[in-house]
Amino acid sequence: MTIKINVDMAKCQHYGQCVFEAPNIFKLNNDDKLEYTAEADESERANVEAAIDVCPMQAIFIVD
Ligand code: SF4
Incomplete structure (x- = not known):
């Protein structure tokens, strides 16, 4: 299984908090x-969800 990740680059301010939570992504x-x-193994889901939580711009989405 894979997950698809989307970042709204119009919102992203490049602060980089997501990098600390999911450095593989x-x-x-x-x-x-x-x-x-944009596509990662299911095993990255928890890291990506952590990145979603810390993103100050709410710019990260998992596209199911
Ligand atoms: S945490 Fe959010 S705003 Fe910051 S770089 Fe990542 S996606 Fe962009």
Whole structure:
């Protein structure tokens, strides 16, 4: 099983809190812009949900 992840880049302010919660999914690139993996193994769900919880812009979604 996989999960699909979507970040609303119009909302994302690139603070990077999600990176700490789910480092396999989210990273800040060399320009300090968020990059993320849109599809991940089910085992990442808890980490992604933690990232959703800490995102100050409520920009992260799991697309079921
Ligand atoms: S925590 Fe939210 S606002 Fe911050 S970089 Fe991640 S998705 Fe963007």
